[in-house]
Amino acid sequence: SAVISQKPSRDICQRGTSLTIQCQVDSQVTMMFWYRQQPGQSLTLIATANQGSEATYESGFVIDKFPISRPNLTFSTLTVSNMSPEDSSIYLCSVATGREGYTFGSGTRLTVV
Amino acid sequence: SQQGEEDPQALSIQEGENATMNCSYKTSINNLQWYRQNSGRGLVHLILIRSNEREKHSGRLRVTLDTSKKSSSLLITASRAADTASYFCATVNGNTGKLIFGQGTTLQVKP
Numbered sequence: 001s002a003v004i005s006q007k008p009s010r011d012i013c014q015r016g017t018s019l020t021i022q023c024q025v026d027s028q029v030t031m032m033f034w035y036r037q038q039p040g041q042s043l044t045l046i047a048t049a050n051q052g053s054e055a056t057y058e059s060g061f062v063i064d065k066f067p068i069s070r071p072n073l074t075f076s077t078l079t080v081s082n083m084s085p086e087d088s089s090i091y092l093c094s095v096a097t098g099r100e101g102y103t104f105g106s107g108t109r110l111t112v113v
Numbered sequence: 114s115q116q117g118e119e120d121p122q123a124l125s126i127q128e129g130e131n132a133t134m135n136c137s138y139k140t141s142i143n144n145l146q147w148y149r150q151n152s153g154r155g156l157v158h159l160i161l162i163r164s165n166e167r168e169k170h171s172g173r174l175r176v177t178l179d180t181s182k183k184s185s186s187l188l189i190t191a192s193r194a195a196d197t198a199s200y201f202c203a204t205v206n207g208n209t210g211k212l213i214f215g216q217g218t219t220l221q222v223k224p
Contacts, residue, residue, distance in 0.1 A: 006155075031210055042201060043156075043214045092155060094212065101146050101158035102203075102212050 001097040002027050006105030013083055013112050020079045021108045023093035028073035034066070037090040037107075046091075049076045083112045119202060119215040127223050132189040134218040136202030137182075143207040145178055147187050150199045150217075159187075159200075194224045 003026045013019050023032065031050055035043040046066055047055040055068040069077045080087050093105045119136045126132055138145070144163045148156040162169045162178045162185065169176045175188040189196055202215040 001158075033212065042217045045211055045213065048209070048211065094156075096210055096212075101148075101161050103158070104148075104156040106155040 002029065002095050002103045004093060004095065004103055004105040006093055006108060008108055009106060010109040011111070013110065015084050015112055017083055018079055018081045019083065019110060020077050021091055021093075022077050023075070023105050025074045025095055029095040030073070031096060032070065032076045033094040033102075034068065034076075034078045035092045035094060037092065039089070043092065046078070080110065083110075085112045088112045119200075119218050121218060122216065123219045123221075125221040125223065126192060128192060128194055130192055130222075132192050132196070132220055132222070134187045134200050134202075134220070136185045136187070136215045138185075138202070138204050138215070139183065140204070140206070142180075142204045144205055145176075145185050146203045146205070146212070147174075147176060147185075148201045148203060148214075150201065152198075156201070189220075192220075192222045194222050196220060197222045 005024045007022050011019055031048055033048055034046040036046050037043045045058050046061045047057040047068055049055045049068045049070040051070045051073050065081055067079045088111050091108045094102050097103045142164055144161050146161045147159045149159055150156045160171045160174055160176050162176045164180055173190045178185045199217050199219045201217045203212045205212055
């Protein structure tokens with residue numbers, strides 16, 4: 001199955017600033033997914049990132065707040081823009097790995113102060 | 114959006130006991146998957162059951178699927194302290210490939 005390297009693992013950021021999270025996959029994948037996990041909650045899908053086209057956002061998430069890049073089939077970034085304390089969450093990327101299910105990055109724990 | 118409910122939300126058992134977690138979902142599915150998450154870190158895929166399967170085993174894990182009731186259960190037998198984690202069911206939209214999660218069950222196994 002695929003291996004994902006996600007960076008940073010954690011960060012503490014000032015409100016009003018932006019943070020870019022990176023995910024590098026060790027194989028080429030068509031779709032990458034970005035999730036948010038608020039404290040004590042389950043995972044909520046933010047968007048699907050396809051190479052060569054704009055990301056597809058789920059209801060409640062917009063590109064201005066969560067811009068996504070997908071420059072090639074092994075890499076994607078998610079930016080959390082103009083952060084507020086409500087953005088404090090764990091952010092995870094994921095790829096489908098065929099019959100084995102989905103593989104997840106180790107997550108980025110973001111705290112906004 | 115979440116796919117459905119999981120119960121219980123929290124479960125505390127003694128080492129050696131069995132743990133059963135239930136999951137319900139809303140839409141038709143191609144397959145249902147179970148994941149484990151330790152201490153808010155990345156998720157680990159445990160087991161996948163296809164819509165035409167009713168039961169599946171993997172080591173100490175047993176998963177059942179009832180598509181008529183849109184429900185699944187995960188049984189962990191002879192639990193260990195290392196099984197302490199959050200467990201999530203998730204379903205895949207066959208058209209979009211999106212993986213949508215249930216609310217999760219937090220399992221504590223006391224040594």
